[in-house]
Amino acid sequence: MTSEQFVQYMIDGITTGSIYALIALGFSIICTVTNIINFAQGHLTMLGGMISYMVIRSMDVPTFPTVIIAVLTASAIGIVLYMMLKRPAKFAVSLVLLAITLGAIPLTVILFKEIASAEMPVVAAAVIPILLVAIVGAVVYLNAIRRARKPTTVSLIIMTIGVAIFLEGMAGAVWGVDAVRPPGWTGKSSIEFLGGYIHPQALWMVGATLVITILVYLFFSYTMIGKSLKACAISPVAAGMVGIDARKMALIAFVLAGIIGGIGGAVMAPKTLMSYHDGFWLGIHGFFAAALVGFTRPIGAVVTGFGLGIYVSLMVGLDWGPFQGEYKMSVSMITFLLILVIWSSRLRDEERPS
Amino acid sequence: MKHFLRWTFILAIVIALVAIGAVACDDDETEEPTTPATGEPTAPATEAPDKESYKIGAVLSITGPASHLGEPEKNTAEMMEDSINAAGGINGHPIEVIIYDTETNAEKCATMVDRLIDQDDVLAIVGPTTSGNSLAIIDRINQAETTLISCAASAGIVNPVTPWVFKTPQTDKEAVAEIYGYMQKQGLANIAIITDTSGFGAGGKDFLLDDADGYGITVVKAQEFTSGDTSMQSQLTVIKGTDAEAVICWATDKESAIVALDMETLKMEIPLYCSHGIANPAFIEQAGSAADGVVFPAGKLLFADKVADDDPQKQVLVDYIADYEAIYGEGTVSTFGGHLYDALSMVVIALESVDEGASTADARAQVRDEIEQITEFPGTGGMFTMSPENHLGMAPGSLGMVMIVDGEWTLAP
Amino acid sequence: MTLFRWKYLIILALLLFWVMVPFDWFLSDYTGLAIMIGIYTIVTVGLCLLMGYTGQVSLGQAAFFGIGGYTSAILSKDHGIDPWVAMLIGAVITGLIASMIAYPIFRLRGNYLALATLIVGVVVWDFAKFMDQYTGGPDGMAGIPYLSIAGFEFDSPFRRYFLIWGFCLLILIISQNIINSRTGRALRAIHGSETAAESLGINVDQFKVKIFVLSAVYAAIAGSLFAHHLSFISPGTFNILASVKIVVMAVIGGLASIWGAIFGAGITKVLSDEILLNFGEWDVVAYGFMLIIIMIYMPEGVFPTLKSAFERDGFLFFPKWWLSIGKNWFDKLRKGYDYVRFRHQRKEVRP
Structure with a gap:
């Protein structure tokens, strides 16, 4: 391995790691505040990439007659469930809100088909997907998660899986099954750095990740809302006693994770391409990075995200024995688990319930 | 007596349930033709409406x-x-x-x-x-x-x-033979391959490694990636460090496009060959300028206008x-x-x-x-031409090498 | 009293229905689907117990399924070992692997089991893909022999239906017995409060390991049955996504319940393989939407919700309730809307 190659592996690792880091950050924020593992986090990222493509290249969007049938059928099943449960009160409201959620996505798509006929400036291409995904995050929270009837943690997790499947199907049906690549934000040719080459978009990816991480850190440490979020994470009951609205805090966490996912998708898509079924694997990588630090340390999750990216890259470069491109996923995961088990005594003390 | 009545009642309910189940199931079958997956109801056959489909x-x-x-x-x-x-x-x-x-x-x-x-x-x-x-x-x-x-x-x-x-x-084997034959004509001897770990990529890798000798080609490096990977720069950096004169990527369009893009980023000058898995216009759109110069084997469909007029396939x-x-x-x-x-x-x-x-x-x-x-x-x-011994039956020479030039499929020189 | 009898009657009726399914004059078209439900029920029971009693999520259930399936497939196809023995070996190997993972993991506090099992999922998947001289690579291996008992081969779906549901019932009954035994009481104590259970001298970690190993063995058995049923196995059948689907089945059916597993596996399979086929390309969307709906209205799972409704209203829950709707409508027709509306008020006033 020459030094140029080493630099190149590091560049690749940091770039890939920045994606994992952003998704892990989203996982951690939601889990810290609400104790929910949001399996749709990778799909929110995918959505960010897809929407950014859509905004830039206004595509032909098919009509949505089938979704109406889906809504109606699902509504019918909802009615049956309602009858069985004899819970008339919240039912109607929930159904209407869910229908609105369902309608919101196609509506925005159609809206943007109208708006985006002209060429969009780069700023709009970056901002609009973020806003849209943030809205989706909020709507998902308001309608699905918050409306839940005496929810258990695990039922909420399954609900996020449901949302993930829903978003994936929606993206496949709306944007088609081919991968898309929005044009890069700046520059075309790669930048030379210490003998390695950097894709211009990679600078954006790493930069965005670092800026977001710093902002999240500052937000959690120095703002009142951030501190309230932390309080909710430590003890929801105590937080409630001092007048913090746990539900509002959860809403903020979901919106935050949505924003992060949207940024991640929009910033990565020009380099890595995006297709509708990418959300799951992205999510698994992010899940892994966040789980290694116990889901409750956003900054730690960013570090492991970068670490995972760099480790995998170097492993491909080493190309020896089990450290090959073929086995990179399993070997890197096993290595990280071993590190975790070796550190476990420390973790054990920390995690022990007080 | 009371017991007896209750039991008959239960039996009646059970029978009714079973009957409903059976009827519902029958309904399903009769309804099936009205809900084809096409969504559009098929046009009524005007000529012989009475014949079953x-x-x-x-x-x-x-x-x-x-x-x-x-x-x-x-x-x-x-x-x-x-x-x-x-x-x-x-x-x-x-x-x-x-x-x-x-x-x-x-x-x-x-x-x-x-x-x-x-x-x-x-x-x-x-x-x-x-x-x-x-x-x-x-x-x-x-x-x-x-x-x-x-x-x-x-x-x-x-x-x-x-x-x-x-x-x-x-088959994959034919596609591999086509690529290697073309490479032999170009005078390439040392190549590197980069393949997907899916079934398609793994199958291609086997043939690429097995058949290389017959064409005087040496595979100097074989790298792999997983479908869903976001970057192949590391694998390509490994290949860059060898004396490979060409890269063969065996994957479908998205991953191949990432390989093409990353090769452009790494300023690798050696040519990229791909599998017939990229015979899809989406590849050109995804890889953009990086797609230029990519060569791959494909059926005549991609260069139909260049097929000779007396070719029996032309009309089809x-x-x-x-x-x-x-x-x-x-x-x-x-x-x-x-x-x-x-x-x-x-x-x-x-x-x-x-x-x-x-x-x-x-x-x-x-x-x-x-x-x-x-x-x-x-x-x-x-x-x-099918036969009891041959269930593929495709005549040889059905593939041609296609090169992407300025975002268009053209026959490779 | 009546409740008691109704309960057994409905079970009997369902059993009768279930036995009749694969016959030609009944629902034989759905035999394949019913077999799949049976196989997934076996996996789901294990996961229900694990998630219900230890509160930990396993994302590697499909991997254990795969280990069992592949062991059984390789041994019986390539080495000519009797499928039943191969199945047993597969279960033992899976159990060993599971206990190897469980001992260090349950010493960690927090949700690390999900992480560890996720890794198992990825490793097994990779193994199946790359050890192609044994496993047939990413395209999988075909031609796995069918199970047979003393010359009687289970070579038709009809026969396999009874074999697999026999297994399924056996496992359900074993699980039921475990829950009602001393182990089960200990598990319930752990479920209630881990600290309290520990103070009563229950070795919490050990019980958790046991239940995890049990769930892994169930998955392995299901995997073997799967391989010998389809006579085919490929890595795609037990990737992480498959594990997530099994978690979904467990939660939909209802955690910490044995019989919920049938509901979980049944509902998800019927939804994805039958009902949603009519949605064309929107089937995935509809599936996700229905998951959300079910979880909103039945957060504890379908079976516990139905069961509590049953216990609250008795078996007559259905007829009584439906009849009451009918009665309301009838009353409305007969006496006009106002009467119905103020009926309760009148009743109260009358005495």
């Missing part, structure tokens, strides 16, 4: 990792169903193509095949899209004695030959492209849809000689026998 099953990867292959196949199936019915069907029988999604999952594929055979009573099945799914169902196809014409590449599907399984696309190719692009838009045609076109056409040819009023089992057997006797059938993939 021939049912053909299709199991395709409409969602999942291979969905960009399954989608054009689904489109083709719907297109052919409409056009054949508009032309009056087969001997007056309208056809009905029942399409199910396998989610690129072998288990779901097997379930759907069972459903097609047992519930829908189809006369033949086309698809599945991927080799893995096809291999998964070979045994049950032969047990159920229904014809399958696979649209997947692996040679293992028809080798060894099983009585009821056929296939239309060129031109017609298929015109029909497909009239419905699904300019520049959308890909070879994958073409494979399904060949498969479905063969089924249609076979159905033309099925006896009137034959039972399902008889009709299935007749379809199989007819397909095995097909000779000199011009398809989009090549000329097909």
Whole structure:
């Protein structure tokens, strides 16, 4: 391995790691505040990439007659469930809100088909997907998660899986099954750095990740809302006693994770391409990075995200024995688990319930 | 007495439940034809409305990792169903193509095949899209004695030959031979390969490694990546450090596009060769300027206008492209849809000689026998001559090397 | 009293219905689907117990399924070992692997089991893909022999239906007995409060390991049955996505309940393989939407919700309730809307 190659592996690792880091950050924020593992986090990222493509290249969007049938059928099943449960009160409201959620996505798509006929400036291409995904995050929270009837943690997790499947199907049906690549934000040719080459978009990816991480850190440490979020994470009951609205805090966490996912998708898509079924694997990588630090340390999750990216890259470069491109996923995961088990005594003390 | 009454009441309820179940199930079956997967109700056959329709099953990867292959196949199936019915069907029988999604999952594929055979009573099945799914169902196809014409590449599907399984696309081996032959002409000796870990990539890797010697080619480095990877820079950096004179990437369009883009980023000057898995206009769009100079083997569909006029395939190719692009838009045609076109056409040819009023089992057997006797059938993939020993039946020379120049497919020099 | 009898009657009726399914004059078209439900029920029971009693999520259930399936497939196809023995070996190997993972993991506090099992999922998946001289590579291996007992081969779906549901019932009954035994009481104590259970001298970690190993063995058995049923196995059948689907089944059916597993596996399979086929390309969307709906209205799972409704209203829950609707409508027709509306008020006033 020459030094140029080493630099190149590091560049690749940091770039890939920045994606994992952003998704892990989203996982951690939601889990810290609400104790929910949001399996749709990778799909929110995918959505960010897809929407950014859509905004830039206004595509032909098919009509949505089938979704109406889906809504109606699902509504019918909802009615049956309602009858069985004899819970008339919240039912109607929930159904209407869910229908609105369902309608919101196609509506925005159609809206943007109208708006985006002209060429969009780069700023709009970056901002609009973020806003849209943030809205989706909020709507998902308001309608699905918050409306839940005496929810258990695990039922909420399954609900996020449901949302993930829903978003994936929606993206496949709306944007088609081919991968898309929005044009890069700046520059075309790669930048030379210490003998390695950097894709211009990679600078954006790493930069965005670092800026977001710093902002999240500052937000959690120095703002009142951030501190309230932390309080909710430590003890929801105590937080409630001092007048913090746990539900509002959860809403903020979901919106935050949505924003992060949207940024991640929009910033990565020009380099890595995006297709509708990418959300799951992205999510698994992010899940892994966040789980290694116990889901409750956003900054730690960013570090492991970068670490995972760099480790995998170097492993491909080493190309020896089990450290090959073929086995990179399993070997890197096993290595990280071993590190975790070796550190476990420390973790054990920390995690022990007080 | 009271007890007795209660028991009879219960029995009545149980019987009623069972009856409702049976009736509901019957309803399902009778309703089936009104809800074809095509969404559009098929045009009523004007000529012979009283003849019952021939049912053909299709199991395709409409969602999942291979969905960009399954989608054009689904489109083709719907297109052919409409056009054949508009032309009056087969001997007056309208056809009905029942399409199910396998989610690129072998288990779901097997379930759907069972459903097609047992519930829908189809006369033949086309698809599945991927080799893995096809291999998964070979045994049950032969047990159920229904014809399958696979649209997947692996040679293992028809080798060894099983009585009821056929296939239309060129095998990986032929594609590899085409690439190596071309490389030999270019005078390339040392190459590196980078492959996907999916079934498609793994199959390609085996052939690439095994067949290299015969063409005086040495594979100096073999790298792999996983579908869903976001960057192949590290693997390409490894290759860059060797004396490889060319790179062969064996994957479908998205991953190949990332490889092309990363090679551009790394300023690698050596040429990139790809598999026939990128014979999809989406690749050019994804890779943009990086696609220029990429060479890959493909069926004649991609360069139909350059095919000689006296070629027996010419008419089929031109017609298929015109029909497909009239419905699904300019520049959308890909070879994958073409494979399904060949498969479905063969089924249609076979159905033309099925006896009137034959039972399902008889009709299935007749379809199989007819397909095995097909000779000199011009398809989009090549000329097909089936025989009991050869269930692919494609004449050699069906592939050509295609180069992408300025975002257009052209014949490689 | 009546409740008691109704309960057994409805079970009897369901059993009767279930036995009749694969017959030609009944629902034989759905035999394949019913077999799949049976196989997934076996996996789901294990996961229900694990998630219900230890509160930990396993994302590697499909991997254990795969280990069992592949061991059984390789041994019986390539080495000519009797499928039953191969199945047993597969279960033992899976159990060993599971206990190897469980001992270090349950010493960690927090949700690390999900992480560890996720890794198992990825490793097994990779193994199946790359050890192609044994496993047949990413395209999978076909031609796995069917199970047979003393010359009686289970070579038709009809026969396999009874075999697999026999297994399924056996496992359900074993699980039921475990829950009602001393182990079960200990598990319930742990479920209630881990600290309290520990103070009563229950070795919490050990019980958790046991239940995890049990769930893994169930998955392995299901995997073997799967391989011998389809006579085919491929890595795609047990990737992480498949594990997630099994978690979904467990939660939909209802955690910490044995019989919920049938509901979970049944509902998800019927939804994805039958009902949603009519949605065309929107089937995935509809599936996700229904998951959300079910979880909103039945957060504890379908079976516990139905069961509590049953216990609250008795078996007559259905007829009584439906009749009451009918009665309301009838009353409305007969006496006009106002009467119905103020009926309760009148009743109260009358005495």
